[in-house]
Amino acid sequence: MTGINISRRRLIELGRATASFTLAAAAIPGPVLAQTGGRPGARGRPMPANVSLPSRPTRPRPGSVGYAIVGLGDYALKQMMPRFDRSQRSHIAALVSGNPEKLARVGDAYGVPEDARYSYEQYDRIAADRRIEAVYIVLPTGLHADFAVRAFAAGKHVLCEKPMALTSADCERMIAAARRADRKLMIAYRVHFEPHNIEAMALMQRRAVGNIRFVRTEQLSRTDPSSTPSENWRISRTLAGGGPLEDYGIYGLQSALYLTGEMPESITATAFRPANDPRFTEVFASVASQLRFPSGAVAQLATSYDAHGSNIAHVLGDTGALIMDPATSYEGHEMRLEGRERRSFSLGDPTVQFAGQLDHLSDAIRDGAAIRTPGEMGLRDVRLMEAIYAAAESGRAVRLDPDGQMRR
Numbered sequence: 001m002t003g004i005n006i007s008r009r010r011l012i013e014l015g016r017a018t019a020s021f022t023l024a025a026a027a028i029p030g031p032v033l034a035q036t037g038g039r040p041g042a043r044g045r046p047m048p049a050n051v052s053l054p055s056r057p058t059r060p061r062p063g064s065v066g067y068a069i070v071g072l073g074d075y076a077l078k079q080m081m082p083r084f085d086r087s088q089r090s091h092i093a094a095l096v097s098g099n100p101e102k103l104a105r106v107g108d109a110y111g112v113p114e115d116a117r118y119s120y121e122q123y124d125r126i127a128a129d130r131r132i133e134a135v136y137i138v139l140p141t142g143l144h145a146d147f148a149v150r151a152f153a154a155g156k157h158v159l160c161e162k163p164m165a166l167t168s169a170d171c172e173r174m175i176a177a178a179r180r181a182d183r184k185l186m187i188a189y190r191v192h193f194e195p196h197n198i199e200a201m202a203l204m205q206r207r208a209v210g211n212i213r214f215v216r217t218e219q220l221s222r223t224d225p226s227s228t229p230s231e232n233w234r235i236s237r238t239l240a241g242g243g244p245l246e247d248y249g250i251y252g253l254q255s256a257l258y259l260t261g262e263m264p265e266s267i268t269a270t271a272f273r274p275a276n277d278p279r280f281t282e283v284f285a286s287v288a289s290q291l292r293f294p295s296g297a298v299a300q301l302a303t304s305y306d307a308h309g310s311n312i313a314h315v316l317g318d319t320g321a322l323i324m325d326p327a328t329s330y331e332g333h334e335m336r337l338e339g340r341e342r343r344s345f346s347l348g349d350p351t352v353q354f355a356g357q358l359d360h361l362s363d364a365i366r367d368g369a370a371i372r373t374p375g376e377m378g379l380r381d382v383r384l385m386e387a388i389y390a391a392a393e394s395g396r397a398v399r400l401d402p403d404g405q406m407r408r
């Protein structure tokens with residue numbers, strides 16, 4: 001027994017989720033990440049519900065880095081833009097959006113000058129705008145690569161939302177463009193700046209649970225049953241790839257890597273898409289994968305758009321366990337150690353992760369500091385997701401090189 005307090009309800013839920021993965025094999029129409037169809041276009045969307053805009057703009061701190069926010073959606077407006085206020089070296093210098101009314105409203109609220117508000121058609125003009133030093137790409141995933149490459153061509157640094165892109169070829173294109181332009185590329189993996197996750201990495205490095213035997217992660221939620229791919233990009237193949245794995249399953253994958261400190265040497269996986277569900281005509285409902293590491297540790301990752309909500313990372317070692325629940329959320333993190341060391345952690349406000357990642361890139365731009373979550377990390381993770389889909393498609397274990405490339 002592990003000594004972990006998993007409730008009976010949680011065990012039943014987990015059992016149900018696992019049964020659906022194993023009972024129904026997916027009909028996968030070819031490699032998911034490589035078959036994203038034609039290049040999708042950027043288009044404006046309505047103002048999300050429940051956005052609260054600042055009552056008055058904040059003045060930029062002298063010497064701070066000016067960012068252009070590209071895509072005024074839910075995450076940009078509700079999480080990231082309000083957090084510039086708490087950053088030391090980053091400010092909002094420009095906005096890029098396909099919705100002119102929203103652009104005007106948000107621009108006024110944040111004090112962005114009218115001549116620093118761009119449509120997608122005007123995007124390349126940022127090259128001449130010296131107020132913009134970095135571009136923060138908060139667009140649907142299928143648009144990340146093209147907008148990043150164009151930002152580098154305009155001479156700007158790039159902070160790109162996760163996942164980096166839909167294919168490893170696109171990730172390589174972005175890395176090459178950054179090198180050519182001699183600009184920084186950072187992937188917005190905010191958990192690397194969140195106190196509980198940072199402490200968890202340190203605990204695992206000092207072997208607080210002994211030798212790691214198992215990691216279990218879950219990133220689960222239920223997509224609105226009335227959603228369709230034309231109005232929700234997260235269930236559209238061209239914009240989202242295979243669905244939940246790229247969206248938030250990537251956090252479970254990340255956790256497995258930074259908690260074990262290892263790269264997997266082989267992967268097995270199952271992906272599931274129910275018949276006759278309009279939400280899952282283009283993406284998977286659920287993906288479950290198992291990663292084996294050189295030490296012998298095994299990680300089991302579950303992610304779904306059709307399961308009761310969960311966001312956990314559990315590490316089970318030979319002398320104890322680390323329980324994170326929720327593990328990678330915006331706030332409300334809870335973390336405890338069980339076994340030889342027993343304690344709960346109270347590590348302050350998890351929302352420092354948002355400003356933390358902004359200032360991290362600004363530090364790299366101003367001082368040349370090394371980037372904790374560079375493009376190479378984004379590429380590594382996209383390669384691993386490609387391996388997960390390849391394993392699900394073939395029904396066999398996929399063996400990996402240490403850089404995450406599939407062994408031929």
Ligand SMILES: NC(=O)c1ccc[n+]([C@@H]2O[C@H](COP(=O)([O-])OP(=O)(O)OC[C@H]3O[C@@H](n4cnc5c(N)ncnc54)[C@H](OP(=O)(O)O)[C@@H]3O)[C@@H](O)[C@H]2O)c1
Nearest residue numbers: 042043044045071072073074075097098099138139161162
């Ligand atoms: N790090 C995290 O924890 C986290 C959390 C959530 C999301 N994200 C990432 O942030 C990015 C955006 O996610 P989101 O939740 O903000 O999405 P969202 O609410 O749907 O917003 C996306 C925005 O992108 C723009 N857009 C341009 N072309 C579009 C198209 N064809 N379809 C839909 N939108 C288009 C729109 O902005 P305009 O109307 O201004 O043009 C839209 O409002 C994704 O990469 C996602 O993975 C990260």
